[in-house]
Amino acid sequence: MKSYKSFIFGILSFWTFGTTTLFAQSGDQILDGIGETDLIARYVFDGDTKDWSRNNWHGKIQGTGAKFENDMLFGKVLSLSSNGKAYVTLPGEALIGEESISISGWIYLRSGQPGQLFFDFGKTAKSRFFVAPMGTKEQNNQQTVITTESGNNYSSKSAVLEVDKWNHVVVVIAISDKTMSTYVNGVLASVTKNMDLELKQLFGKNSTNKNKLYIGKSLVDENSYLNAKLHDFRIYRTPLSEKQISMIYKNASGKGNSDVNEEKGVVDVLQVFSKTNPQLYNEYLVSVSDVEVQTELGNLPRIPSYVKAVYKDGVPGPDVRVIWPSPKDNSDVLKAGNYTVTGTIAGSDLKPKAIITVVNSKEITPPNKKLEVFNLDQVSLDTDLHGHNTKFIENRDKFINTLVKTNPDDFLFMFRNAFGQEQPKGANPLGVWDSQETKLRGHATGHYLTAIAQAYASTAYDKKLQANFANKMEYMVNTLYQLAQMSGHPKTTGESYVSDPTAVPPAQGKTTYDSDLSDEGIRTDYWNWGEGFISAYPPDQFIMLEKGANYGGQKTQIWAPYYTLHKILTGLIDVYEVSGNKKALEIAKGMGTWVNARLSKLPTETLVSMWNRYIAGEFGGMNEVMARLYRITNDKKYLEVAQLFDNIKLFYGDVQHSHGLAKNVDTFRGLHANQHIPQIVGALEMYRNANDPAYYHVADNFWYKVTNEYEYSIGGVAGARNPANAECFIAQPSTIYENGLSAGGQNETCATYNMLKLTGDLFLYDQRAELMDYYERGLYNHILASVAEDSPANTYHVSLRAGATKHFSNGDMSGFTCCNGTALESSTKLQNSIYFKSKDNNALYVNLFMPSTLKWTEKKVIVEQTTSFPNADKTLLTIKGKGKFDINVRVPHWATKGFFVKINGKEETVKAQPGSYITLSRKWNNGDTIELRMPFEFHLEPIMDQQNIASLFYGPVLLAAQETEPRKDWRKVTFDPKDISKSIQGNPEKLEFVIDGVVFKPFYNTYNRHSVYLDVTLK
Ligand SMILES: [Zn+2]
CATH class of the missing domain: 2.60.40 (Immunoglobulin-like)
Known part of the structure; x- marks a missing residue:
């Protein structure tokens, strides 16, 4: 055990080192030891009511008499006066769908008047959550109160706050503990236990709810206004621990360590088991x-x-x-x-x-690309054997039917805004990460372009739908083309302009570049932006990145300019590829040239610094899209620019290329997952175009490490408690229990989207079954499971903690996070990896078992797959047409009870190892059938470093215990070690099972509380 301990010690020291360089005050990675992914909103109130988190839940001052004044302790603070009836409102959507919350804030009361409310969040007098620091008219203690529609009333009392003094108040509603705790100045003041509460009772579950979130005013009493100063009001989506609360208090009041952002190991609590007990x-x-x-x-x-x-x-x-x-x-x-x-x-x-x-042998030669994907219009999804829509069709239709109703002008809004153009009638800005002041605006437009291109290619079954998407593509591209043409050209003939992308000056009247996108502050002098420029914001963020700007909310900080650009350029090229729209290609070329002009001038050290800056340097797959552009245009300049996006530290360890992923060294532990996965997809695309074997090794080694050492059971890969950021890879490989399972969630959905992309791409080179085994896992158990029951609302993080719920958003496609963006893409191409073919059209690969029809036009063959899989354990392939070719069929890793093949009804003798492909080769005739049967069985997949915490699978399907209430500990389950199925009853056709009286369903059919990881004993 000794060596194990020193192993852990190594991790902690690594992370202490890695995070001390991060700064506070800007919605950055770790603040007071708490990761930014836990933060819903933060109002510093030092001059405005903006949300400093990346979520843009900006507040608004109401009434009169609110002002920002200087304060001895905190600098500038917000002062509310009861005379002017001033208070602050927050966007009502901010608390929708949250599991637990913590509210933290500083308050300086100037009056002992009872009835003043620090905040009051809810809907009506009957449904609200408030803190009355000076008591109410009826009750003269400080009170924290929750009242629900169903008549429940929870309150706790403690001494009233001292007036004329700053006090730090925190309320933690911990649903899984059934408690509500109030802390004053870092010390627990009161607690309410055994609450029977779900936050959705207060704030609803979807975005149509209208919540009222007030700071400084009651929802019901018109005459109670707060007479106080306020500072640093925060809302967290996790129940803060006492240690975290004390850290916030001490750091702000100057009583703590001045190094406020230092990561101090794992503070987020998880059930602890003995490390020496075999499980x-x-x-x-x-x-x-x-x-x-x-x-x-x-x-x-x-x-x-x-x-x-x-x-x-x-x-x-x-x-x-x-x-x-x-x-x-x-x-x-x-x-x-x-x-x-x-x-x-x-x-x-x-x-x-x-x-x-x-x-000491020669360099390993990586495989060449042997396979190709079919175009989306060559494969269609079919109903199952009973004529029912599959989950795949259901999800596809939720997206297609909502996409078709979207207004392209909404997706063009911020582009027109950046170029100072008028908005057409009916155009509305998108919200969330595309709102006016969001530095990522335009990212949803990129996803949208890809989605409508894929929807266009996939809807040959409905000509009206297809025509709608064709119009949308054309309209989007025409508008973007017009704007791009304006960049770097005079507004009117004779006026000055700057066509050179490397000579873009700061905005008129400013001496430096900034990221101010507010109505008043945004620059719209497109004639100075250099030729070819296209984005939904001016060029400043790109330039600031070169000059060292970090990620954050201030005007001197940026978000991720190249991330957004990657989405836009990919969308344009996707449109070009499905429709041949030359303008789409021209825009991409123009912007590719703009980027090349700037980046090719930078020293390598600057590029290394840029691409390794947390979030700011996140560039999606710029390397991938530029390499694709090279492949399409054959213009070397784009391959050169693609290479400038090499993440040298990640790929090669250092500028001397000493090691890195190219040499199978894990250089990504602790890093932001989705910042890096698309770079690896890009590395593989570089291998395809530049032929340097190192790129292939980077991609192949990364995939192997991630899926073996960082993967959760649904196929997701991020969710660290250490470092304290739910979007990061864990700090040390193969320690998911020790360092993963953050309270802020796991499995950022867009990370799995990108992992599937990488997986499918790798398979085109190397036909290892483990690749498509992973693909199946991620597709069924994460992507399919990430969509709401009755709308295209979808998940961001998917928590797998005990009794967690899925949180869906953006059902009306009006406001997108990153994951809402990739969801548009995932669900419009669900059919894209069922079949692949060899480049010479002599072999077919059947990777997935889904009812579908393949039109293999190059071969004049149609393959129909009829099945109710996974509600049945077999599938039937029918060949229409004839020809000599191989059919390679995946024998899944979970098919341990055999894999049986019948051709035209006759049993074939095959050597089918689980986790391999078998080849059926012959001259196929019209009407030939292949029946594949692969009996399912139950199996457990334990977490590598905590074997008793395991997920239960039936064949490929992850089963989730359907929980009826919140849980603190993992659900305990006991199985017979010789045959776990003995303890399981149920119906395999419905995929519904019962264990110890608890219902288990596929995770993709689970919409309420679930337990995906179980505490398993074998007895
Ligand atoms: Zn995401």
Whole structure:
């Protein structure tokens, strides 16, 4: 166990180092030790009522007499006066769908008058949540009160606040603990226990609810206004711990460590288990095998995550999970010879060894691209055997039917705004990350372009729909083309302008660049922006990034300019590829040239600094889209610019290319997941176009590491408690329990979208079944599971903590986060990876089992797949047409009870190993049928470092316990170690099961509370 401890010590010191450089006051990564993903809103009130978080829930001052005044302790603060009936309103949507919340704020009362409310959040007198710091007319203690429509009333009392003094008040509503706690100046003042409450009772579950969120005024009493000063009001989506609260209090009041943002290990509480108790199958473990692995000089070995094991008592245990050390450089493999590394097994003293041989051979040649995808219009989704719409069709239709009703002018609003153009009648700005002052505005437009292009290509089944999407594409492109043409050209002949992208001056009257996008502050002098420029904001953010700007809410800070641009350019190229619209290509070329002009002038060190800046340097897949543009145009300039987006530290370790992912070194632990996955997709696209093997190794090594060491059971990959950011990879590989499962959620949905993209792309080079096994997992258990029951609202993070719920948003497509954006793309291309073909059209790959029809036009063959999978364990392929070709069929990793093939009704003898492809080759005739049967069975997938916490699968389908109330601890389940199915009743056709009286359903059919991870005992 000794080595295990020093292993953990290593992690913490790494992260302390990694986060001290982050700064406060700007909605950045970690504030007072709490990750920004936990923050719903933050109002510093130092001159305005803006939300400093990235969520843009800006407040508004109402009434008169509110002012910002200087304060000895906090600088500028907000002063509300009861005379002028001043108060602040927050957007009502801010609290919708949250699981638990914490409210934190500083208040300086100038009057002891009872009835003043710090805040009052709710709908009516019967449904509200408030704090009365000086008591009410009826009650002379400080009160924290919740009243619900159903008549529940929860309140707690403590001493009234001292007047004429700053007090820090925090209220934590912890739904899973059923408590409401009030803290004053870092100390618990009162607590209400055993609450039977769900926050949706107060704030609703979807965005049609109209909540009233007031600071400084009662929802009901017209005459109670706050007479006080306010500072730093925050709303968190997690129940803050006492330690976190005390940290906020001490840091702000100057009583704490001045280094306010230093990460101090994991503070977010999770059930703790003994580290030395063997759990699950490891309880029966007798011995494990050592392994021998060969690797080439300089490349870290790929040691298998699972090794053969011997179990006692006749228990049929699986291969055992080993956690191997994960070096941060390649110093172990710099000379030829042998060395040994020792692995650990969670809860066990067994220490398997890996004997590594380092050989000095030539560079490994990566595979060439052998396969191609079918165009979206070649594959259509069909109903199941009973004529019912599948979940895939349901989700597709939710998106298509809502997309078709969208107004393209809404998606063009911020572009026209940036170019100072008038808005056409009926145009409305989008909200969330595309609102006026959001520095990411325009990102949804990029996703939208991709989505309508895919929808156009996918709706051949309905000509009216298809025509609608064709019109939308054309209108969008025409408008964007017009704007792009204006950049760097004189407004009227004879007036001055700047056509050189590298000579863009600051806005008129300013001496420097800024990211001010407010109505008053935004620059619209497009004639000075350089030729070809297109974006929904002026060029300043791109230039500021070069000059060192960080991510944050101030005018001197930026969000992620190239991230947004990647979406827009990808959307344009997608439109070009499905419709041949040349203007779309011209816009992309123009902006590609603009980017090339600027980036090619920068020293490598500047690029390294830019691409490694948290969020600010997030560039989506700019490398991918520029390489694609090169492939389409054959213009080398675009390949050059693609290469300027190499994330050198990630790919190669350093500028000398010492190691990095290219040499199988994990350089991404602790980093923001979705900032980096698209860069890897880009690396593979670079390999395709630039032919440098290193790019392939970067992509292949990354995929292997992520899926083996960072993956949650639904196929998601981010959700760190350490570092305290739900969107980051955990701080140390293979420690999902120790460092993952953040209270702020896991599994950012767009990260899985990008992982699936990478997976499908890799399969075109290397036909390893494990790739499409992962694809199936992520598609069924995350992407399919990420959409609301009756609308296209969809998930951002998907929490897998005990008794969690899914939180859906953007059902009306009016305001997009990143994940709302990729959801548009996912659900308009659900059919795109069922089948692939070889480049020479001599082989077909059947990757997924979904009712669908493939028109293999190049071969004049139609393949119909009829099935009710996964509600049935078999599928039937019918060939229409004839020809000689191979059909390669995936034998899933979970098909451990056999895989049976009948051709034209006759049983075939096949050697079908789970986790492989089998090849059926012959001259196929019209009407030939292939029946594939793959009996499902139940299996457990434990978390690598906490084996008793495991997910239950039936075949490919992740089952979730349907919870009826919030939970604090993991749901306990006991199974027979020799056959877990003995404890499970139910109906496989409905995929509904009962274990110990609790209903289990597919996670993709789960809309209420769920337990996806269970605390499993084998007995
Ligand atoms: Zn996202």
